[in-house]
Amino acid sequence: xxxxxxxxxxxxxxxxxxxxxxxxxxxxxxxxxxxxxxxxxxxxxxxxxxxxxxxxxxxxxxxxxxxxxxxxxxxxxxxxxxxxxxxxxxxxxxxxxxxxxxxxxxxxxxxxxxxxxxxxxxxxxxxxxxxxxxxxxxxxxxxxxxxxxxxxxxxxxxxxxxxxxxxxxxxxxxxxxxxxxxxxxxxxxxxxxxxxxxxxxxxxxxxxxxxxxxxxxxxxxxxxxxxxxxxxxxxxxxxxxxxxxxxxxxxxxxxxxxxxxxxxxxxxxxxxxxxxxxxxxxxxxxxxxxxxxxxxxxxxxxxxxxxxxxxxxxxxxxxxxxxxxxxxxxxxxxxxxxxxxxxxxxxxxxxxxxxxxxxxxxxxxxxxxxxxxxxxxxxxxxxxxxxxxxxxxxxxxxxxxxxxxxxxxxxxxxxxxxxxxxxxxxxxxxxxxxxxxxxxxxxxxxxxxxxxxxxxxxxxxxxxxxxxxxxxxxxxxxxxxxxxxxxxxxxxxxxxxxxxxxxxxxxxxxxxxxxxxxxxxxxxxxxxxxxxxxxxxxx
Numbered sequence: 001x002x003x004x005x006x007x008x009x010x011x012x013x014x015x016x017x018x019x020x021x022x023x024x025x026x027x028x029x030x031x032x033x034x035x036x037x038x039x040x041x042x043x044x045x046x047x048x049x050x051x052x053x054x055x056x057x058x059x060x061x062x063x064x065x066x067x068x069x070x071x072x073x074x075x076x077x078x079x080x081x082x083x084x085x086x087x088x089x090x091x092x093x094x095x096x097x098x099x100x101x102x103x104x105x106x107x108x109x110x111x112x113x114x115x116x117x118x119x120x121x122x123x124x125x126x127x128x129x130x131x132x133x134x135x136x137x138x139x140x141x142x143x144x145x146x147x148x149x150x151x152x153x154x155x156x157x158x159x160x161x162x163x164x165x166x167x168x169x170x171x172x173x174x175x176x177x178x179x180x181x182x183x184x185x186x187x188x189x190x191x192x193x194x195x196x197x198x199x200x201x202x203x204x205x206x207x208x209x210x211x212x213x214x215x216x217x218x219x220x221x222x223x224x225x226x227x228x229x230x231x232x233x234x235x236x237x238x239x240x241x242x243x244x245x246x247x248x249x250x251x252x253x254x255x256x257x258x259x260x261x262x263x264x265x266x267x268x269x270x271x272x273x274x275x276x277x278x279x280x281x282x283x284x285x286x287x288x289x290x291x292x293x294x295x296x297x298x299x300x301x302x303x304x305x306x307x308x309x310x311x312x313x314x315x316x317x318x319x320x321x322x323x324x325x326x327x328x329x330x331x332x333x334x335x336x337x338x339x340x341x342x343x344x345x346x347x348x349x350x351x352x353x354x355x356x357x358x359x360x361x362x363x364x365x366x367x368x369x370x371x372x373x374x375x376x377x378x379x380x381x382x383x384x385x386x387x388x389x390x391x392x393x394x395x396x397x398x399x400x401x402x403x404x405x406x407x408x409x410x411x412x413x414x415x416x417x418x419x420x421x422x423x424x425x426x427x428x429x430x431x432x433x434x435x436x437x438x439x440x441x442x443x444x445x446x447x448x449x450x451x452x453x454x455x456x457x458x459x460x461x462x463x464x465x466x467x468x469x470x471x472x473x474x475x476x477x478x479x480x481x482x483x484x485x486x487x488x489x490x491x492x493x494x495x496x497x498x499x500x501x502x503x504x505x506x507x508x509x510x511x512x513x514x515x516x517x518x519x520x521x522x523x524x525x526x527x528x529x530x531x532x533x534x535x536x537x538x539x
Contacts, residue, residue, distance in 0.1 A: 008067035015062045019055060026051040053318035057311040064307035080364050081123025082185035082288060083141060085174045086111050086148075088155060089193035091132040091165045092239060093248035094221075095157030096194070098228035099271040103221045107192035108152050109273040110219065114190060114284075115152070117277040119145045121185065121285075122364025127177045130155055133162035133198075135173030138472075140465050143396075144432065154476070158233070167193070167254055168201025171216070175209055180458070186288030187214045191258065194222040195251035202254060206261040213291050217264040217284055222250035223271060263287060353379070357389060366396045384413040388422060395425070400432045420449040420456055424463045427470070436470040443467040 007013075029051065088111065094104040118124045126148045128139040139151035174189045189209065209216055222228070227249035229238040238245035252268065259266035265283050276284075357372030370393045377386040387410035394403035407429060411422045427442035446463040 005068060005070040008069065010066055012062055012065040012067075015065070016059065019058055019062075022058075023055060026055060050318040053314045057314035057318070060307045060311035060314065064304040064311070066304075068303045068307065070303055080121075080185070080362065081125060081143070081183045082118065082121055082285060083125050083127075083178060083183050083187045084114070084118055084284075085127045085129055085141070085177045085187075085189045086114070086152070087129045087131065087135070087170055087174045087189055087191040087193075088152075089132070089165060089170075089191075090130045090155055090157055090159050091196070092158050092163060092232075093165070093194055093196055093230050093246075095231045096222060096228035096248050097231070098223040098226075099221060102157070103194055104155060104157050106221050106269065106271070106273045107219070108155055110269065110276055111152055111190070111192060112149055113273075114276040114280055115145050115148055117280040123183065124185070125183070128152060128155075129170065129174050129177055130160050131166070131170035131173065132158070132160040133164040133166050133169070134160065135170040136160050137173065137177055137465075137469075140462075140469060141177060141179055147431070157231075164198045165193070165196050166199040166201060167191075167197045167258070168199055168203075168205045171202055171205035171209060171258070175205065175212065175214065178212075178214070184289075185285060186291050187212075188264075188284055188288045189214055189216040190284070191216060191218045191255065192221060193218070193255060194248060195220050195253070195255045196248060197251070197254045200254075202258055203261075206258055210262050214262065215264045215284075215287050215291055216258055216262040217287075218255040218259040218266050219276075220250055220252050220255050220266070220268045221270070222248065224250040224252065224268075263291070352376075354386065354389065357393070361389075361393065361396075366393055369393045370397065382413060384410040384415075384418060388414070388418065388425075392425065395429060395432070398432075400429055404429045404433065416449065417456060420446050421459055423449065424459050424466075427463065427466060431466070431470055431473075436473040439470040440467055440474070443470065 088104075088107055090104060094107065095102050099106040115126055118126055123143065124145075125141050125143045126139075126145055127137065127141040128148060128151050129135050130138045138155070139148050142148065170191075171189070174191075178187055206216070227247045230246040230248050231237065232239040240246070250270075252266075256266045258264075264287065265279065267279065353372045353376040357369045357376065360366075360368035360372060370390065373386060373389040373393055377383065377390055380386060387406050391403045391406035391410060394400075394406065404426065407422050407426050411419055411426070414422055423442050423446035427439040427446065430436070430439035430442055443463045443466060447460060447467070
């Protein structure tokens, strides 16, 4: 979307008042010359003094002084994509079978359709928060939407304890699930629930989300009229309270107020799943984009040079000899072209393949980024930064085995700071390859790298989050042969800790002079916040 015209210094237009008497004087002079020419008996028109060209030049210079701007792209400078947190009710009432197969089953199937729609936008990320009496992150914010889909399939009624339903606590956890890296398409929470709320604490959470520019869309599931018995477990026996089976009915009041309070949509899904692709395209994505655009106004481009150029055209026209006006027309056109090129020179590329790759990567152009990073690697085959960048792009292209091999090669040559990032990336790659035990070991190596500072704080925080996610995956399946159940190393330590349980400090330098480009940390994790000046490579 193109930004509208604006003026940085509109007060400069007051100078146009001075031009009014000059315009009057020019018109009066033209009339006097015409009468004098007629009195001489001349049939032709009197020669023009070209005063209007000079006045036009003055008007254009005044407009240039007002510093006009237009043509900036909304969302410029932000990473591409849309961040969505799927907030899904897994309380026991979501096991009710008034929906087919269950309320939770309908929520999961609908959410999977939403993830598919999200996947059509490059750079978009999603997270899953399951909740009952409190919220729990089941999948951190990630661009690996396949992992999101897999995590959705694991949700079961009653998985989160304590039981009951607390929409406020769930919304608080959803707000924390976003990271500090804003994306151009905005942030959204999509809440799936039957609407029963036992705490009524959601107003403060809604205020927090609204202040942060997060839009919440609510999806109501279940029968609002007759209700349904709540199952006690996976069997068909109902949950009994005071000798009577517990009946659950869909409640729309809180869900509708939450959606309205953040500018989101409220959808009564009822008893059957639906494809939210159309709702995403028509309502969810545009609403988030408008909110983001309001918070990040466009960097409009200065256009005063065009008005200076117009003034120059007027001056040249007014000064050009009358007898050679046509003969010098081509010279005038050539002069104007030279001035135009000087006023708005074409943007030159840096010629640095790492910079070119970083630009392509930030736009979601993985193939273009890979080609540029490969050129950088060809120029300097021993450069660990180029290896790391190629591996990160291979991860985006889902060539996980190739990415893992290149990460390991880069690690052998990397500085301590880059090695910490590579350990984190190896953990994400191991998760993508289905080896949570190896992922935990890599995350432990990342966390044992010493006391991170600056941009590395975000890496350590994300490694901690992803380690918990890997542990949860590992607990839900039997361990492989010779693999410890908690993913720790054979020595029995999950991290490099001292005797008092605190992490040992690594005295090596944690600042790397040439880290990978912004966004090059692979998906499968929450990317951290401001990574500081070291988030970009140096040529």
